[in-house]
Amino acid sequence: MPGPLTLSQKVWNSHIVREEPGAPSLIYVDLHLVHEVTSPQAFSGLRERGLKVRRADLTVATTDHSIPTSDRSLPILDPIAKNQVEQLEINCKEFGIPHYGVHSEHQGIVHVIGPELGFTQPGMTVVCGDSHTATHGAFGALAFGIGTSEVQNVLATQTLLQRPSKTFKVEVNGTLKPGVSAKDIILALCAKVGIGGGTGSVFEYTGAAIRALDMEGRMTVSNMSIEAGARAGMVAPDDTTFHYLNGRPFVPKGQAWEAALARWKQLPTDDGALFDSEVVIDGDTLTPMITWGTNPGMGVPISGAVPDPSTIPDALERDAVVKALEYMNLEPGKPILGRAVNVVFIGSCTNSRITDLRAAAALLKGRKVSPNVRVMVVPGSMEVKRQAIAEGLPEIFRAAGCDYREPGCSMCIAMNGDQLAPGEYSVSTSNRNFEGRQGKGGRTFLASPLTAAASALTGVVTDVRSLL
Amino acid sequence: MKPYLPFESRLVPLPKNNIDTDQIIPARFLKTTSKEGLDKNLFCDWRQDPNFILNTPRGQNAQILLAGDNFGCGSSREHAPWALTQFGFRAVISTSFADIFKQNSLKNSLVPIVVPADVHAKLFALPEEAKVKVDLASQTLTLPDGETVKFPVDSFSKTCLLEGIDELGWILKQEPAIAAYESTRPYSLNTSSSGT
Numbered sequence: 202m203p204g205p206l207t208l209s210q211k212v213w214n215s216h217i218v219r220e221e222p223g224a225p226s227l228i229y230v231d232l233h234l235v236h237e238v239t240s241p242q243a244f245s246g247l248r249e250r251g252l253k254v255r256r257a258d259l260t261v262a263t264t265d266h267s268i269p270t271s272d273r274s275l276p277i278l279d280p281i282a283k284n285q286v287e288q289l290e291i292n293c294k295e296f297g298i299p300h301y302g303v304h305s306e307h308q309g310i311v312h313v314i315g316p317e318l319g320f321t322q323p324g325m326t327v328v329c330g331d332s333h334t335a336t337h338g339a340f341g342a343l344a345f346g347i348g349t350s351e352v353q354n355v356l357a358t359q360t361l362l363q364r365p366s367k368t369f370k371v372e373v374n375g376t377l378k379p380g381v382s383a384k385d386i387i388l389a390l391c392a393k394v395g396i397g398g399g400t401g402s403v404f405e406y407t408g409a410a411i412r413a414l415d416m417e418g419r420m421t422v423s424n425m426s427i428e429a430g431a432r433a434g435m436v437a438p439d440d441t442t443f444h445y446l447n448g449r450p451f452v453p454k455g456q457a458w459e460a461a462l463a464r465w466k467q468l469p470t471d472d473g474a475l476f477d478s479e480v481v482i483d484g485d486t487l488t489p490m491i492t493w494g495t496n497p498g499m500g501v502p503i504s505g506a507v508p509d510p511s512t513i514p515d516a517l518e519r520d521a522v523v524k525a526l527e528y529m530n531l532e533p534g535k536p537i538l539g540r541a542v543n544v545v546f547i548g549s550c551t552n553s554r555i556t557d558l559r560a561a562a563a564l565l566k567g568r569k570v571s572p573n574v575r576v577m578v579v580p581g582s583m584e585v586k587r588q589a590i591a592e593g594l595p596e597i598f599r600a601a602g603c604d605y606r607e608p609g610c611s612m613c614i615a616m617n618g619d620q621l622a623p624g625e626y627s628v629s630t631s632n633r634n635f636e637g638r639q640g641k642g643g644r645t646f647l648a649s650p651l652t653a654a655a656s657a658l659t660g661v662v663t664d665v666r667s668l669l
Numbered sequence: 670m671k672p673y674l675p676f677e678s679r680l681v682p683l684p685k686n687n688i689d690t691d692q693i694i695p696a697r698f699l700k701t702t703s704k705e706g707l708d709k710n711l712f713c714d715w716r717q718d719p720n721f722i723l724n725t726p727r728g729q730n731a732q733i734l735l736a737g738d739n740f741g742c743g744s745s746r747e748h749a750p751w752a753l754t755q756f757g758f759r760a761v762i763s764t765s766f767a768d769i770f771k772q773n774s775l776k777n778s779l780v781p782i783v784v785p786a787d788v789h790a791k792l793f794a795l796p797e798e799a800k801v802k803v804d805l806a807s808q809t810l811t812l813p814d815g816e817t818v819k820f821p822v823d824s825f826s827k828t829c830l831l832e833g834i835d836e837l838g839w840i841l842k843q844e845p846a847i848a849a850y851e852s853t854r855p856y857s858l859n860t861s862s863s864g865t
Contacts, residue, residue, distance in 0.1 A: 218850040219843055224825050227843055229850050232858065239746065241702035250837075255847075261860040267700055281700040288702045299860045320860065332745040332769060348747035348773035350836075358840045360847055362825065366768075396687050397739035400768055430742065432768045450864030457857065464855060496687050496742070517686050517737055524685070614696045635691040635743060637714050 205471035207368045208437050209403040212343040212468070216326045218360055225362040231325035232342075233355050234311045235262035235298065237289040238616070239330030243353035244292040254296040256359045261320060262293050262300040265310045267616050270579050270606035273303060282617065296356070309582020309608045312336040312550035316420065317584050319449025323438040323465040328355060333550045333632065334433075335426040339419035340446070341438035341468050343403070346427065367477040369402035369431065373410040375485030380666040382560070383418035384552060384630065384649035386410065387425040388490035388500045389482055396498035399431030402478060405470065406436045410484030416445040417556040424551045425632050428497035437469035489665060492634050492647040493537050494525035499634070501537065503652065503664045509533040528636055529644050530624075537662055542646070544627040545576045545657040546639070548606075549613035552630035552650050553581030555588045561654040562594045564668065565601040571660030576603040577619065579611040603657070615640045628656040672833040673778055675804040676759060678732035681722055682793055688736055689743035690770065694752045696744075707748055708755035723756075727797055732759040735792055739763070740781075741770025750777040760803050762810070764789050775826040776836065780805060782820045806831060 206214070219227040233256075240262070247254070254260060267282040269275075277283040286303060293300035301307040307314055312333055315321045321337040327344035328334060330352040337344035351361055373386055391398075404426050411419065419436045426434025436442075443462060446452045453461045492500040493507045499522075501507070507526065510533055513519040526533060531540075547553070547561050558580060570576045578598045580586040586608055589595055598605045612619040613631035621627055621643025630653050634645035646662060655665035698710040715721045722728040734753065740763040741749060750773050753761070760780045771781045780803065784792070788810075792801070795813065802811035805827060810818045829836060 219846040225823070227840065227846065229847070229854070231854075231856055232860075238699050242704050242747075245702075252841075258859045258861050279700070285700050285702055297861070319864070320858065322856070322858075325856065330745055332743065334745075346745035346769055348745055348750075348769060348776065350747060350773065350776040354837050354840055357837060358843070358847060359851075360840060360843070362836055362840065364823070396742055397765060397767070400739065400765060427743075427769075430739070430767065451858060451860070451862075453857065460855075496689065498687075517684065520684075521686050616696050616700060633689075633691065633743065635689045637695055638691050641695070641697075641714060 205474040207470045207474045207476065208341060208405055208435050208468055209343055209366070209368055209433070212324055212326065213365055215324070225364045228326060228361050228363050230328050230355050230359050230361060231259060232320055232327045233260045234315055234327065234329035234334070235260060235352070236266060236311050236329070236331065237264050237285050238266045239349050240292065240352055241285065241288050242349050243356055244296065246353040247356060252357045254298060254356045257297040259359060260298045260356070262289060262298050263308055263311050263314055264289055264302050266610045266614060268303055268609050269617050270609045270611045270619055273607055279618065306583050309584065310550045310553060310610055312424065313553060313581030313585065316340065316416070317449070317582060319446060319452035322446065322452065322461070323442060324468050328361065332427045333424050336420050336424040336550055338423040338426065338433050338435040339416060340442055341435055341465065343433055343435065345432040366432065367402040369399055369404050369478040370476040371404050371406050371480055371482070372408040373406065373482045373484050374408045375410055375483055376413065377410055377484050377487060380489055380651060380669055381487050382649045382651060383414050383421040385487055385490045386482065387422045388492065388497070388647060389487055391425065391429045391497045392490065392500040393482065394429050394480060396428065396496045397430040399426065399429040402431050404431045404434035406434060411436060412439065415556060416441060417554040420554065421551055425497065428632055438465050489649060489652050491537055491652060491662065493529065493531060494522070495528055495634060495636050497632065497634060497647060499525060500647070504538060506534055506536050507531050538664060540662045541626065541660060542574060542628050542656055542662060543625040544621055545574055545653050546612045546627055546629040546631060547650055547653050548577065548579030548581065548611050549631035550581065550610070551632045553579060553585065555585050557630065557650040558585065558589050558594050559592070561650045562597045564651060564654040564665065565603070565658070566597050568601055568658055570602040570657040573660045574657055576657045577606060577612060578603045579606045580608050582608050612639050614638070628653045628662060670778055670833045670835055673780070673805050673830040675802065675806070676732060677800045677802045679798065679800055680733050680735040680792060680795065681728050681731045682735045683722065684737055684793055686737035687739045687742055690741060690746050690749045691743055693741070693749040694746065699746060699748055704751050707752035711752040711756045730757065732757055733801060733803065734758050734761045736761055736763045739765050739767060742767040745769045747773045750774045750779045754779050762792060775823065775830070778830060780822065780830065782810060784810065784818055784820060788818050
């Protein structure tokens with residue numbers, strides 16, 4: 202009998218197709234999500250070898266990265282983006298893969314539509330040519346990003362050669378205070394362990410503050426596991442998970458639902474299971490977080506100061522801070538609150554779900570955003586868009602002076618023309634603040650939807666707790 | 670793929686930690702549907718600076734990039750190793766690599782070489798013209814003073830690289846095991862349907 206196992210070990214063990222000593226394991230993939238950017242070369246590879254897609258019924262595609270978030274009835278003006286979008290349509294048609302394309306009523310960011318349609322289920326292995334595939338771990342799935350060669354391997358064989366990751370427990374205790382949200386948990390983790398802290402590991406998020414999060418909040422946390430270096434981040438499924446899933450289009454119904462539920466309830470980590478690493482975050486004392494630098498690990502509590510490199514002993518680390526401050530044009534040791542911003546972006550696979558839009562709208566309702574700030578609100582999917590309409594959110598955003606747009610990745614990755622101008626500052630609910638990520642020369646402060654909405658109102662980096 | 674043979678090269682030092690894939694190749698160049706022509710956009714934004722190393726003679730005709738800790742963090746884009754190999758690199762040396770970048774590199778004949786901090790520092794201190802030898806078969810780096818340093822590499826990837834074979838050929842031969850596994854799966858997902 203095996204000893205006590207963690208959630209990730211259980212999912213791993215149940216997906217081993219073949220294992221030989223010394224060789225990587227052959228792992229079965231339950232759900233393969235495909236998008237336009239990382240798949241074209243994989244489909245070309247299949248054609249060159251004369252291969253078919255083995256399990257189109259376990260594969261689903263959407264178009265999200267390269268498409269405009271403006272009027273969808275208009276053609277895509279960028280010819281290179283247009284070609285990429287059309288190529289995905291051609292590939293899906295030729296290989297028989299269901300595709301929620303630009304004009305589909307279910308189109309959206311791949312990591313938003315997977316869960317919302319019920320494709321993502323506990324205990325599954327989920328892969329996608331996208332590092333934010335970690336999002337799906339919120340359901341107790343083992344979900345991770347892969348490169349295009351692996352996309353090709355999965356299309357052809359529905360399997361991957363992998364070595365098991367180490368286990369890393371992230372315990373978030375206590376109760377979050379008003380104004381503090383899931384995004385602040387994950388930014389705090391990135392700041393604590395650093396951008397490479399989880400390399401080689403799968404995070405498992407536990408503790409009262411994680412249990413108290415809704416599924417959207419858990420997705421926000423899992424989504425950014427990769428920003429702390431971990432390829433995957435998981436949350437054990439519980440009643441919150443089951444309640445979210447029940448009735449979604451691709452979730453089992455009737456007797457099959459009961460059978461699935463019985464399986465899913467076996468997934469949580471066994472008592473006594475050991476983790477290779479552990480870290481604890483105190484939810485009671487957590488405050489809103491914001492990044493000041495050029496990687497997601499460069500974050501501080503919102504009332505904190507930008508670091509002073511003269512206090513850092515290690516030369517490369519000191520140099521990194523100096524370079525980041527230069528790029529961000531920030532002065533060492535100064536507070537980040539009150540820093541003027543040009544753009545606020547509410548969207549991305551991290552924070553574009555209905556609860557994110559609700560949180561921002563609740564703060565913006567009856568108020569006006571600063572005339573100095575361009576505020577973009579980009580729902581994560583057509584479904585989120587419909588739900589927002591049903592709740593009257595677009596009117597709130599528009600009345601406040603926001604630009605409310607069509608679903609897509611938008612200014613998170615700035616491939617589609619939604620971007621910062623050189624030197625501009627954003628407060629962004631997305632996941633990466635790398636140099637140029639939101640547009641060449643653009644400067645990003647990562648924060649929660651609440652912090653973003655608060656900063657939109659004032660035109661400067663603002664502690665949302667001052668407006669509650 | 671060609672078999673990965675031993676070689677000797679100068680180093681191109683990039684003394685910066687956490688070099689992310691958005692720096693290696695910015696996202697605006699990912700709209701292509703081909704693997705070709707990515708080298709011209711390698712480190713595109715940093716190359717705007719005429720003094721950036723890839724714009725200097727030292728950055729040309731060398732096959733080893735020497736980078737700071739945690740190289741290749743960020744996105745899963747395989748365009749990063751494609752751009753690096755098209756530029757001429759065959760190995761990157763660092764103290765650590767991001768997981769997805771490492772996997773992507775090994776599939777593209779770009780060997781991620783992990784060395785301890787002291788060796789890392791010694792490599793950065795080498796003179797510009799110094800050459801280092803990479804031998805994958807023995808998993809060794811040989812420094813100009815004759816010191817040899819062992820580096821770890823996944824045994825399966827090593828075999829694929831040395832023999833010039835890709836993984837997919839090997840996986841396709843596992844068809845019986847894949848079919849046997851499929852017959853036991855508890856999931857009944859069918860993405861082609863309109864839902865359950």
